[in-house]
Amino acid sequence: MRYLPHTEQDRKDMLDAIGAKTVEDLYCDVPQKALLQAPVDLPLAVGEMEVERTFSAMAAKNLSPSIAPSFLGAGAYRHHVPATVDYMVQRGEFLTAYTPYQPEVSQGTLQYLFEFQTQVALLTGMEVANASMYDGATATAEAVLMAARATRRNRAVLAGGLHAHYFDVTKTSAHSLNIELVHPDSDPTRPADPASVIDLIDDNTACVVVQSPDMFGRIIDLRPIAEAAHAKGALVVAVTTEIVSLGLLEAPGNLGADIVTAEGQSLGIALSYGGPYVGLFATTSKLVRQMPGRVTGQTQDVEGQRGWVLTLSTREQHIRREKATSNICTNAGLCALAFTIHASLLGEEGLSRLARLNHANACTLADKLAAIDGVELMNDSFFNEFTVKLSQPAEEVVEALAKRGILGGVPLTRLLPDRNDLKNYMLVAVTETNTDADMTALVQALEEILS
Amino acid sequence: MRYLPHTEQDRKDMLDAIGAKTVEDLYCDVPQKALLQAPVDLPLAVGEMEVERTFSAMAAKNLSPSIAPSFLGAGAYRHHVPATVDYMVQRGEFLTAYTPYQPEVSQGTLQYLFEFQTQVALLTGMEVANASMYDGATATAEAVLMAARATRRNRAVLAGGLHAHYFDVTKTSAHSLNIELVHPDSDPTRPADPASVIDLIDDNTACVVVQSPDMFGRIIDLRPIAEAAHAKGALVVAVTTEIVSLGLLEAPGNLGADIVTAEGQSLGIALSYGGPYVGLFATTSKLVRQMPGRVTGQTQDVEGQRGWVLTLSTREQHIRREKATSNICTNAGLCALAFTIHASLLGEEGLSRLARLNHANACTLADKLAAIDGVELMNDSFFNEFTVKLSQPAEEVVEALAKRGILGGVPLTRLLPDRNDLKNYMLVAVTETNTDADMTALVQALEEILS
Amino acid sequence: FAEPLIFELGEDGRTGVDLADVKVSDNRLGGLRRKDKVGLPGLSEPQVVRHYTRLSQKNYGIDSGFYPLGSCTMKHNPRVNEKIARLKGLGDLHPMQPTSTAQGALELIDTLAHWIKTLCAMPAVAMSPAAGAHGELCGMMAIKAALEDRGEADVRKRVLVPESAHGTNPATAAACGFSVDSIPATERGRVDFAAFKAKLGPDVAGIMLTNPNTCGLFENEVIEIADAIHDAGGYFYCDGANFNAIVGRVRPGDLGIDCMHLNLHKTFSTPHGGGGPGAGPVVLSEALAPFAPLPYIVHGKDGFDLVEHKADSDAKPFGRLKGYHGQMGVFIRALAFMMSHGADGLRQASSDAVLNANYLRAELQDQMSVSFDGMCMHEVLFDDHFLKDTGVTTLDFAKAMIDEGFHPMTMYFPLVVHGALLMEPTESEAKETLDLYIKTLRGLNARAQSGDAQFFKNAPVLTPRRRLDETAAARKPVLRWSPDAN
């Protein structure tokens, strides 16, 4: 077997050294009845060529968004990732390292995590960030738990425009710790109204969670909500599912956020059917010791040279055990690396252009779609994603588009299945990867389907 | 522009330091009339996404042998290359290095070249090998020139089964140096006859060049030819276009070869429409100072540690100039690296299995094809490629197969266009990559076309 | 050579990506257009390549050398898996595309689930957890949901956790609202069965047991433990961090466990450089299966279907753990790893891992102090007894190993022994590598015993940085670069 170096002679020699006759002797502590005498009922080993064939066959059964015109978003966005990103991530010294427990031989990982933390802090307009989390949804759930810890309150208000998965994940976590969630209905049919959130904040509210652009693509002004929340002693958690938007939109840190969580997939990370992605988590210096997740800090070595180490581990499980700030142990190191390299390649100018290009393409498509009979644009504001109301059920339209080889959008009922009132609504995302030909294909197909 | 670091400010500052007003001042030695005032008439810069789109569109116009059942050989063979090979080759320290002029920071390159030389020597059964050449054809041409130098004779006998491109390239080089080539007609219709070559060797013959398996796939016994050549003081150049064959066939070094040249593409190297490939060149210790091309040798550093350097450079142009053994300066370093890594992964057992698998598949297909009405198998012996005679012109059959999405073989007239007598002959190659389904597809299509 | 921070390399106006410079109006931005710059530095592509190349050169990975970090299962990461994960039609699939256009993806997840269930002899698996600790959360939430379903959640609030457990175990129990009760270990390094039984009672929700445990030992009374916890009305959570020792040799389902997470990124070798990403699917017994979180795959009449919201009436999903459907990129690599090995190869791999650990134990036990007698599983635990009176600590010893070209073992974990050194060689390592490692450790020990403590205190000296001041880092945290401070 290509991955296993031992020959039978090696095994024999090693058993001799151990003083064991057979491998079974090594498993002497396993109850006999539980020790398998033969391989389990699964296929036997195959070569690399066969493995590639098997997976290629499975890949061929999917409609690839690299081939189909694709307008899918809803929290995961197709962007062009420079080839450099993936080449760098795959360098063995990065790829096959682990958590930097030994900082002397892990300065590469530690320095890029420090760079990542800085980039996240800059993008979000916050003071500090951690070294990444699983994804945007889990980061948001952790933010609510953190707010509850920090404020010693057990109630959170989640604005209606929060991504349904983010809400669900938060609810799952909150349930375990008896945190009460207040969540007004999501309503893309009316303009987003800060009052609907503000009215729900009370003196026991740990935090208010507001997503912008929200699940429907609307850009939300955090300021009035933040003002109201702070007046009640509540923290403000700002959520962004499309980090590229911050190249064009005001950073939540400048709008009153105490914690910012975001999905970082848009920079550097393959769509990969939903994961692995990278959760971003930023907050203020004041709250840093309540922050979950791993964090890298700057220090010096015995020779006075600048270097980096994992720090603030007194928050973590291996020290604090059941008193840790979170049960999260790993981060998303390689995804954070991809994010950081992509952000480094873009730089200020590149990110700004990328964001403008996304918005410009979205404006173009929004206008084209709005001109179709049977399509109504719901958004006054958006970044690169918006909601349209169709004259037919969105799920059927999406299937009809798929039959034409177009990945046209996400029916809102896929996210909110109980909302029969939204069955004609569809989310449409546009990025720099969408060509004019893509847009024309979508417009023509929709005209046919809706006519 | 993403590859160019200078800002306009940088450029200005640097011009100031130089004492020049404009970039044009730097070009003051260029005759004014030859200095362009504007960009040439070609498209302007584009981003990475657009470049990828352009090339993807060109790729889509080709029939990919990864998708089509493919039986093409004629000196270039589709093998499965383990993913490891390409990942290692792409490590920046290998990929972006150059000729190891500074051995202290090039031990990586030098050691793998030393390993490559050893592997080539082992495979061919020769004493030494160089650090690679452009391809099998140019290596063969260089071998003839080397034989002429070493024997101080100017006549070479090239057996009829030598690959047509190898013959053409050798002819081009020999022409410049007034070396006479004797080349009996290629004839796949009769069994290969050593006598036809032996009879042509005379006292002015520098070398005899014999390919095995030959252009038609036949395995040639070098021994009687070598005996006759050596009796006349001529050297024997053995050629192999399919290096994998040496996992199953006797090494030419054990059959009397003085020089072995080969195409190394089969191990580690993408087909890539014909290049870059890697020429292998091996010979005896006695002849080593006549050998063309770069070579790595073992030595010690000032601390007595084993290390490697480029050596025997007194043969080369930068020392010898017009008296060099060859004008070749570069080698095919990255291709040699890919070859070496693939060979290292295979090892003795892997190479042997690979060779047997190729031969077994070829036997299977040969029998299947021979059973078709209108197909006649010409070979008594072969490794993974053989010649069939068809009841219709091969070029038409190949086009008809291509229309069915099958890359069926190489018409002999593509290699030997003047040989109208061979217009119904086709070369068919089979490797470990061909599945039973591939073979069935070819058989069925041929049955249809030839019926 | 010191490599500057990326922020110290940039210059305004440079970029490493060429994109059109389009203007946009503010009309549709809700009045929230960014006023100031983000503050990202501008670099050309060559600068970025060189910067991260140089950073990588300051790192040590499995590709660099032996990495016997106990409890982390640092094994070979096959490159073909990387290639496959990037295939068009897999790596580029959108999580929200219609399932009719992603049948191959669902087939892949379903196939992986089948392999996992078969290897574990368990009827169900929840695929979505993103890491081991996330899997723990999943398992404990399933237990909590089952207790709620039984109406006992308010009563059964205590979870038993051996003192040798990873810190994530108690942290997870706490995150699920349970209290944690620690079970002592015997001098054989196993759960003290008598003490465990004494702690059982009507308020016990379950036990979280790592098996093989963190001392590298198989809990030989595991079946008795399972029976006892079940008799007491609790559930048996097994931490699968050490599954690598028993894959294809022992099926957790045969031991009576109710749920267990698998670290796909460890046991089934997907790259998780720098600490992630991972994937922590959780196998579930019949008792817990109905409470599996959303989403999950079902076989529908038109092929595979993805249940993203509670649908079938028997299911009582406890909720959702993560956006979308789990760590597909990790699934691909893990399944490729499993298929490459096959049932035979996986069994061989776990045996080789155990063989390697026992070989280290056998060849080092006369030099270093093995904490517990008898055969170990895939890792072997030493304590610092052998360093007594040398003035060399576990930390010092580990740092000296770095200068010899090895990544150190895990230090100071588990906590049940003093100055732990936990070595996990994995099946990837050749005997020659182990022999060189053994020789090196013997040499280091000879040096320690010879009284040359200073040598160890100075180590490492051959690394990009020498020992770093972690106390200073924590006391006054500098967690980001800023224009003024650095």
Place this chain on the structure above:
Amino acid sequence: FAEPLIFELGEDGRTGVDLADVKVSDNRLGGLRRKDKVGLPGLSEPQVVRHYTRLSQKNYGIDSGFYPLGSCTMKHNPRVNEKIARLKGLGDLHPMQPTSTAQGALELIDTLAHWIKTLCAMPAVAMSPAAGAHGELCGMMAIKAALEDRGEADVRKRVLVPESAHGTNPATAAACGFSVDSIPATERGRVDFAAFKAKLGPDVAGIMLTNPNTCGLFENEVIEIADAIHDAGGYFYCDGANFNAIVGRVRPGDLGIDCMHLNLHKTFSTPHGGGGPGAGPVVLSEALAPFAPLPYIVHGKDGFDLVEHKADSDAKPFGRLKGYHGQMGVFIRALAFMMSHGADGLRQASSDAVLNANYLRAELQDQMSVSFDGMCMHEVLFDDHFLKDTGVTTLDFAKAMIDEGFHPMTMYFPLVVHGALLMEPTESEAKETLDLYIKTLRGLNARAQSGDAQFFKNAPVLTPRRRLDETAAARKPVLRWSPDAN
């Protein structure tokens, strides 16, 4: 750490590739089945990965740092080009598949040819040469064929080559059966025009001139040289090794050259690690175009066609230089590089390359001895005059640079100055990198002038190996590992 040879790592029976173990009969092997083993070592995949990873770590590339190796144009290698070269339908195309199934490939080569011809203002290009020296061979063979066509091949046997030329120039002339006559240089580092004219005569086949020349200078009398050689009945071969200085600024066709090779791997940046592969297409004037070698592409009625054998009656191809159709893998990358830059970016790139070289010249000329006054092109030549009486040689100085993290410049070439140091920064380098390099060289020079020659003699000390004994290597060559010897 020393890394063993792969042959010292293997063990019989191991393999890194899993293939079926089929038996084959000897029936069809012509009685020539191998009797003995090849002797290849057996290694597992993880061992191979680690071995070559470690070897790579003993190497220095552009990705590692500044690489100002004169005349080698070590510029950034964009990774997107690597990705494109591996696209299905490009990287996997077979050279012998019907041209009807490879129209995209032919379009690609034809498009690249168009870019090359436009950049050079030349009517034709031969695409197949595999490297610069191979291109030289192509060019000189075309000249020879033209002379044969004129019936003057037996008379015109002498080729003029400046003494500053690369060694490949005279070697190529010799390989084509020409004799070589060396032209001296002026004290301005250019061809001595008078001496050149004096050498012209009816036996002259042509001149091989590098422009910009190997001293980094533009041959300001190049048009006069072209006119003179043409008047004398000879041809003008231009060595395009230094094309990077003038791409988009000067077109060789406007200078009167008859043929010139381009090093696609240098000027247009395709990776050629360890010294290859390259590609050396040769542009040809009207006079030489008919003699272009096979194969070439024509626009047929059904699309592109590939002429692999003499077909059209006007063509007088001098033969074939290489198997198949040229270095497609290099073509792809070179064209991607060209398209990425565009006409504007290529012009900017060459200007930046020249700017960088002149910046080095300006900032170092007070410390080190610039060989020739005036503006240089994309590289700048120093000699060892500044090291006079320090006891430090060019070699010593270069080795000391290695310890500072830089790859040395080209040493001892060209031969026209004593102890040459030829620096080529390329356009890829940022001003900061150049500034650090300048500062380092100034520091080293100060140290050299201070009398600390021993520091330089000892260098390098920070490398995997220190100075290696090249004399011993050549005297008793060990060119391979063997089971007994090593």
